[in-house]
Amino acid sequence: MPDHAPHLSPDEFRVLGHRMVDFVADYMGSVSMWPVKSQDNPGDVLTRLPESPPEVGLGASESPADAWGEVFDDLTRIILPGLTHWQHPAFFGYFPCNASGPAILGELLSAGLGVQGMLWQTSPACTELEMRMLDWMAEAFGLPACFRSDARDNGPDAPPTGGGVIQGSASEATLVALIAARQRWRRLQHERVRAHENNTGEIGLAVEAVGRQFAVICSEGAHSSVIKAAMMAGIAEGPDDDERVWQIATDSRGRMDIAHLRSVLEERAADPARPTPIACVATVGTTGVGAVDNIAEIAAVLRGSNIWLHIDAAWAGSAMVCPEYRAMIASIERADSVCINPHKWLLTNFDCDLFWTRSRHDLTDAMSITPEYLRNEASESGTVTDYRDWQLPLGRRFRSLKLWFVLRHYGLDGLRAHIREGVRLAEMVERFVKYDDRFELVVPRSLSLVCFRVVGPDDLTTRVIDRVNATGKAFLSHATWPGPGGAPRPIARLAIGGTHTREEHVRAVWILIQQATDELR
Numbered sequence: 001m002p003d004h005a006p007h008l009s010p011d012e013f014r015v016l017g018h019r020m021v022d023f024v025a026d027y028m029g030s031v032s033m034w035p036v037k038s039q040d041n042p043g044d045v046l047t048r049l050p051e052s053p054p055e056v057g058l059g060a061s062e063s064p065a066d067a068w069g070e071v072f073d074d075l076t077r078i079i080l081p082g083l084t085h086w087q088h089p090a091f092f093g094y095f096p097c098n099a100s101g102p103a104i105l106g107e108l109l110s111a112g113l114g115v116q117g118m119l120w121q122t123s124p125a126c127t128e129l130e131m132r133m134l135d136w137m138a139e140a141f142g143l144p145a146c147f148r149s150d151a152r153d154n155g156p157d158a159p160p161t162g163g164g165v166i167q168g169s170a171s172e173a174t175l176v177a178l179i180a181a182r183q184r185w186r187r188l189q190h191e192r193v194r195a196h197e198n199n200t201g202e203i204g205l206a207v208e209a210v211g212r213q214f215a216v217i218c219s220e221g222a223h224s225s226v227i228k229a230a231m232m233a234g235i236a237e238g239p240d241d242d243e244r245v246w247q248i249a250t251d252s253r254g255r256m257d258i259a260h261l262r263s264v265l266e267e268r269a270a271d272p273a274r275p276t277p278i279a280c281v282a283t284v285g286t287t288g289v290g291a292v293d294n295i296a297e298i299a300a301v302l303r304g305s306n307i308w309l310h311i312d313a314a315w316a317g318s319a320m321v322c323p324e325y326r327a328m329i330a331s332i333e334r335a336d337s338v339c340i341n342p343h344k345w346l347l348t349n350f351d352c353d354l355f356w357t358r359s360r361h362d363l364t365d366a367m368s369i370t371p372e373y374l375r376n377e378a379s380e381s382g383t384v385t386d387y388r389d390w391q392l393p394l395g396r397r398f399r400s401l402k403l404w405f406v407l408r409h410y411g412l413d414g415l416r417a418h419i420r421e422g423v424r425l426a427e428m429v430e431r432f433v434k435y436d437d438r439f440e441l442v443v444p445r446s447l448s449l450v451c452f453r454v455v456g457p458d459d460l461t462t463r464v465i466d467r468v469n470a471t472g473k474a475f476l477s478h479a480t481w482p483g484p485g486g487a488p489r490p491i492a493r494l495a496i497g498g499t500h501t502r503e504e505h506v507r508a509v510w511i512l513i514q515q516a517t518d519e520l521r
């Protein structure tokens, strides 16, 4: 039994680290040789893994660096076959999940520094680099000044009101927005009650706020994470709770139907017996078809209501690095919060969701709690940002490093080139679909997402997708879209924008789609 744990020495780590970097570089260079979608069946990876952990580890051997050879063998034997290769250039499913060399180096460094950035004091660089990166990205996307960390909506000498933070995912960002929305509703309610009491001397109005039921508004095209967030926040009772999640119909292009939003609000919000709407989540780039809700019109309907407007731009938001796509977010200054995932389409490894708010105190009021062991002078002084109060967990990784490296390596010019190439390739596919009468474009292309169906019986599109995916040479995913009678029909989604995707890969998948269609028709 060793009397101390067998740590890797810095030199042993160096040897293995170089080897691991070689492994990753080889993987990047050879990923296109793998079938895109894992060919494993359920349980296959489990059967390749031992049932119990090793009692004596490789670190106990004479030369751990040599002994680790078996780990590298196992990576190739056990893990790689069980991967769906998201970085494969012919991965066109869901939305891309961009990894890139600079971001991978940022991840390595983050792990190597081993920092836990819950408070400013626990690593000032972790907090302040993140603040600066969120301001850089706000500028890169053309976001209004109210979302910057130095925004002071209440006057130049008042505390800052805006700012951004890295969340793990857009789902977390939505949950945080709902929690902040509820907090703001309560704050405004208390202010109203206090004003009433002061003006009239009457007390008792506060009872109105007790046991209040809340509701969240989104469109039928919004991501399921909105309903999930409402469930987790204790607002909705379950996924089908349409009394507390008001799903607004979508128009012929998949956007929130403004007339329906207006009528739902008029009918329900006026009824005191119904839950109070506290938040509306608008989507810029829906998951199914990439539809972009009209922020200006939604904000106009919500005006004066105190409903928190959160913009979920998880995928499409990255395109705003290009000024020509910023029309999508016109009127975003009227939103209370917005999120964008560089981990989808902006060359920054998962996990990296950027979340901005113009109302940081509603977040921190809802999520700040300070037990004695977290008290410190810097936090008490009120001059620093403690990001633990802007998110669900206490602990946090040093995620801004990877974003910093991405920005320094690619520059905004390089990021714009990546986005524009994705859109250019999607325009090419759009033309392929339009000029081939075997296919039908169901909605207009959205940025780098093309949604189409195969002309013929509804299941033909699904069968074509399955056949293409079974070749292992490409991967597509599906969604549904209303057919002529309004019933949902399957559609194919070709989501372009992978780090390594080039024109040749897009042309090749189109040939596969044509071949599968001819074989199945």
Ligand code: PLP
Residues within 6 Å of the ligand: 095, 168, 169, 170, 171, 172, 223, 225, 283, 285, 286, 287, 312, 313, 314, 315, 341, 353
């Ligand atoms: N919102 C939209 C519009 C999405 O497309 C997605 C995922 O594709 C999400 C939210 C969820 O993203 P995340 O995995 O970051 O929670």
